[in-house]
Amino acid sequence: MRRSFWIHVWRDFKRNRLAFAGFIIVAFLFSVAILAPLIANSRPYIYAGNGKVYFPIFFNYDELKDADLRLDKYDGFKVFPPVRYTYSEYDLDYIVSGPSSKHLLGTDEQGRDLAARMLYGTRISILVGFIAVFIYVTIGIIIGSIAGFYGGIIDLIISRFIEIIMCFPTFFLILTVLALIGPSLVNVMVVIGLTGWTGIARIVRGEFLKLREYDFVVASRASGAKDSRIIIRHILPNALAPVFVSATFGIASTILIESSLSFLGFGVQPPTPSWGDILSQSREFMDFAWWLTLIPGLAIFLTITSYNLVGEGLQDALDPKSVKKRN
């Protein structure tokens, strides 16, 4: 696709305030995911003591190996991250305690800092969202373009197959396969990726069926281009716009699926923090530990909303007939 096309899309996208807000939140979540170890860590950025300056968060020092620099006995100049705990640290004096100056968002039933766990949970949601969607978009594009390009009996067989897969309730299918092969981060991504491609395949197939009749395709065929070249260089780039939109919505629903799986205990396994798992653990203390229920739920909701808003905005920006654009 031409560069100027994407400049136009970006310009239209930015005009949509809600979509742009969603984009900002997504960008923020990305930074949080990448910087999580710098935001929540038990070691300080800088520690100046014993007449030496250390950067414990970035480097390992032999003399500070087992030292907990948060303790008062290490006096000197210290600069700590906003959250002074890692996600797997047990603070046994603070079990299921509410937000305080020590634990900004409170702690869970093992005394682990909720803020640190939420920050690291961002990583899981982004990782699963993007990798699973990447897997299924790739499968969907391959299967959809083969069906749409060749048509005939190949298309018939593939379309039948897609119909069969679509009959299964996806969530049930994912749960079953995970139960059979065992839940883990990688398995969650792979299983969502392997079951989610039908929608993309249908979209790509439809686009290919339409585009293969266009003059530019006929022309490149007449000039002797190979099938693979026509598919990859000529048709696919023109079929991608609806795929992007669908993939963005797909990330939102994948994050929802991942958190639902973790909620049911079939997702990422502890101690890796996942928002759905935190929410699931909160059930036992629901009537008083509101922070354990409210915060992960809000985070999931905000993330899903943002991706959906971006998807909406992308849909409008990519659609030449969009009404919103003309106004």
Next chain:
Amino acid sequence: MKKYIVKRILLIFPTIIGITLITYLMVRLAPGDYTSLKAGMEGELKAGSVGREILEEERKLYGLDKPILTGYADWLFKFVKLDFGTSRKDGRPVAERIKDALPVTLTLNIITILIVYIISIPLGIYSAVKKDSLFDRGSSLALFILYSLPSFWIGLLLLLYFSGGENLNIFPLGGLMSEWETEPGFFAKILDIAWHLVLPVITLTYGSFAFLARYSRANLLEVINQQYITTARAKGLSEMKVIFVHAFRNSLIPLITLMASLLPGLLGGSVIVERIFSIPGIGLLAFEAILSRDIPVIMAIGSISAILTLIGILLSDLTYAIADPRIRLESKI
């Protein structure tokens, strides 16, 4: 038309073969499944909770000792006769357990679909008529937010705030009906079940409003742009008449098809909702079966819910064909 219907009905059979084949292969080919299945069984055997005859019966049921195709054929043959084997958990026939659970989930889903349609379609129409008004924008944003709220979270919050604990104690904590000392009257029983279903139904419905309301709005807007609507306006009909007699009826047709596409999502969603509210339906049965690796139950539920969805799609396609004169007449020629 007749040809179309016959063709669609005949096509259902290869699809059912595909559905059952995938279910069978999924269980049979899952990495490590057969061995871990066996290991699990042997562990249970030692514990004495499962008899050797059940193990033998299960082996026979899946034809694990036979090649894949004959094994599948045997399983399918039993499946057609509604013999799904016995549940590993309590030794009851799987068919019986499904017979108990299916009506619960279907009731829950039918109520949900009805409520979704009753609320979203008028909302969509009103938004389309008052296009770009404050109401249109406000309702679409509100529905969008509802759509993005994770149902398991809302389910938890509803339980927290409306079912005892420190807060309001209006609705029961879960289950399908109360424990009675004496058998209550028919209406008292219905009322009690309805009382138990309020929170689960809310949890299942709110997320689907956005989709359907938006869809009916877009459909109506599309129909309003058609020339026959301009004609209707030009001949001086009132706006009410134009919308409801000419436009609305035609915008309804695509909504029929949606009913089928809602079904698999709702069946999947039942797993979460039935688990949170402990409702003894297919979703909870499926979840418990998955937890205890009760393979006969998993296989039966997987294929049955896929076949139900298939029938849903078939029915809605047929209604669509009958309702839309363009399709009806075109295929007659």
